[in-house]
Amino acid sequence: MVEFFTGLQPLETGETDPEKLIERVRELDRSEVIDRVLVGYSSTWPHNHATAPFALALTEKFSPIIAHRPGVMSPVAAARYFATLDVLARGRLAINVVVGGSEKDLRRESDDLPKAERYRRAIEYLDIVRRTWTSPEPFDHHGAYYAAEAVKILTKPQQGQVPIFMGGESADAVDFGARHADLYMLWGEPFAGTKERIQRVMAAAEGYDRTMRFSLSLRLFVGDTDDDAWAQARSAERQIGESSGKFLRSSSTDTSVGRRRALALTDEELHDDCFWSGLTKLLGGFANSQALVGTEERILNTLGTYRDLGVDTFLVTTGAEAAWDPALESFLARAKKELA
Template structure:
């Protein structure tokens, strides 16, 4: 069975009233097709450690994937926070562990660890978190990056584990995901590149005696005809172009040197790949995550998604528009994904 995920911006730029956030959350909670909702992380966004509990309290069905950056708080504190949130939400929690591809964004929060060490630290971070969730007795930890004594949680996740989602393209990211991730999150790529990435992670996971699921993130621009879908996609493209020079739409900085970003930008030498895979926004947003798109009718897009499913993708994170967010217009295609794929 294929799962459907989407993203939810905690508060839009300039919002100082939660009314619209409440409306968006209730809309997603009523969806019969969306399985999980990603609440992202950036040092300039509203803090998802506040918005995630708020969203969980507002809803009774919506499951959250809460993005979390190692290095912001100690892993024992993070373990306690997420265990509490998992219990209060009735087990509707997963964590998207993001080491951070932008030095500028990490430096805003006082994290100056070199990029070469971030996955090593993240691995220790998760080791401590998982031990705090599951260890039967209090334990001490003396590691390379963290020290803690007599760690013991009175409240633990409902299943002694919160599912871990992560993504990344570097060798270090692949090794980290292979050893720790329950679901490896892939940015949208053409079919050949997606197949290569899945096989690479699978092989690494087998080396650890593990199996990993895969999700694929794509913006969808859908129309009753292909021409109508392209009109929608081009309108979004124009809106982002007209906002250049402002901070209205997040984009990757030219100083960001992540392997994933460089791989995304390498796709933009051609605007269209396979049948309807479009890189126009990837180029415009500098390789920013979730900017790869499929453009076409529902039938055309379902045919493309079926090919990704056959490669081993078991979940699709779908969004649309300028913000890569959920829109009610996606509900029908989300239903079809679950029914037909």
Template structure:
């Protein structure tokens, strides 16, 4: 059955009254449609290593996907942190390994490794993490980026291993994902581009004797009619446009040289693709993740999601609105999506 994810930044930078946070978490915990919640990572956001445990303690059902950069802590420390948290979460945890496309954002945390080297480091990082989760005997590792001795964890993940999710469009990203990802996270693209990316990753994973699952990230604007859906999308477009220069909405900068951003921006030459794939927000936000959208009636968007599913998409990461967040107004539609897919 198709899984559904959403994304949240549970604590905003200036938020000190936790009433709003508790309300958002209660909404997510009550959802019968959402299976997992991505808790993202940025050098300027509240630290998700603090917010994810808080989410788990506050909720009964929410299953966080904890985003993590390999450069911010040692692999053995991360393996121990995730194993401990997964036991406390009783298996509700997954991790999204983010190698990073913005040099500026990585440098805020002192990570100056060139992009060409970051996927090699990430591959070695996950080699150590997975060995720490599975090795019955203490082991040493002396590699290009990490040196550790006598590694042995008393606490292992509740699930045996915490599921690893990742995304990326470069050749290095495909190699890393094929070797280590349990689920490959794709940014929204039209059907043809999505098929191309699935086939590419699947081919390499098959060569390595691994099976791969895929998710697709989309912002949804759905309503009873196409006109109503487009009215909602245009209202958000105007809101984002009017906020330019204020820093209210995160956007990708020209310094972000990731292949994913380049592909996203290439789509903005045309606003509408396929039947209802829309790039208006992608252009305004400089190719920022989760800005590609589907706009239309419930039937139209459902048909498009079915088409993606038939290509091999196993999960959808869905958001809505100007903040690219969860909204309970999507609940009944997404329950129908799960039933149909």
């Protein structure tokens, strides 16, 4: 089975009227093809611990992936929060654990650990979270980063454990994902790079006697003809190029392996059949900027190749804003049938 995710900006910058958020959430709830919706995290954005429960209360099917940074709250408090929310959401919850990211954004929330140490802390963090969800008896924990006594929660997740999604390109990220991820989220890359990354993560997971599922994040520009699709892609490119910082961009101080790898793709604009890196260059390596451009047949064939490589979930957006567009609904319904 193939799944499709998309993303949701919780509130537009400076927005104080929730009506647009309500409209977007209900639109996604009506979708017959979107299985989950990523609600992102930044120290400057409206807090997704508020927006995700708000969205859940409005909907019947809306299934959020709540991005979460280890370190902004204690692991026991996080386990209790997500367990409670999963019960109230009737098992619709997933968590995207974000360990890396902008150093500036992390320091804004008083997290100044070096990246490698953040991953070591995150392993301990998730060890405690999972044990809190599953332990039938109270337990004590005394580790390198956390100490807690008589840990227990009275409300366990409806799903037993809330699914953990994560991504990352560094060796530390791969090791962390191999230990704790239920779904490894990959940035868009051409076929060869995607195959190499999947093999690397699978080998690491086997070392912990675990299996792994994979998602791939892509913007889709789908047209009746190739020319129509490219007109959409170039329009998004112009909007971003002519804007004055409206669109999310990678920070020049971001030295992550993923950003370097993404920027390396921009030496050539077009890869494989329809993989386009033009927005990646324009946005400085921003994670959700890699795109597929072409007709339904061309993009469907490309998704099928990724499927053969081991990807069973695609996080899809479109346009300059990397947003959901209901115009993708019919194509994705077809893709679900043909890629199943």
